Amino acid sequence: MLARMKLLLKWLLSAAALLLVAYLYSGVEVRSFGAALVAAFVIGLFNVVLRPVLVVLTLPVTVVTVGLFLFVINALMFWAAAGVLEGFHVRGFGAALLGSLMYSALGLLIESALGGLFPKA
Secondary structure (H helix, E strand, O other): OHHHHHHHHHHHHHHHHHHHHHHHOOOEEEOOHHHHHHHHHHHHHHHHHHHHHHHHHOHHHHHHOOOOHHHHHHHHHHHHHHHHOOOEEEOHHHHHHHHHHHHHHHHHHHHHHHHHHOOOO
C-alpha cells in the first residue's frame, strides 16, 4: 500500500516539476496539469523501456565521453515524449537538453524527499 502511495505521489510531484520547468524555462511548454501528468507518465515510461536499450547500444560512446553522453540520452527521452504528446512541447534539442537537466534535478529532490517520507522497512 505504501509503495502505491509513494508511486502516486512521485507521479504527481513529477508532473508539478514539469510545470515548474515550463514556468522557469521558455524552451519547454506544458498547457495544463493534465498534460503534465500525461507527460510525466510518458517520460517515465520511456525511461523505463527505451533508456536501458539506448544506454547499452551507445555504451562505447558513453565510455569515451566519460558518461556525458547519458545527458544526450536523457534529452532524447524528454524530446521524444514531447514529440508524441499534445500539450507538451520542447523547442529543439538544446531546449530538451536543458529541460531534461532541470527535470532530472527536480526528480532527484523529489526522490530524496520521498525517501525521507517513506523509508524502507
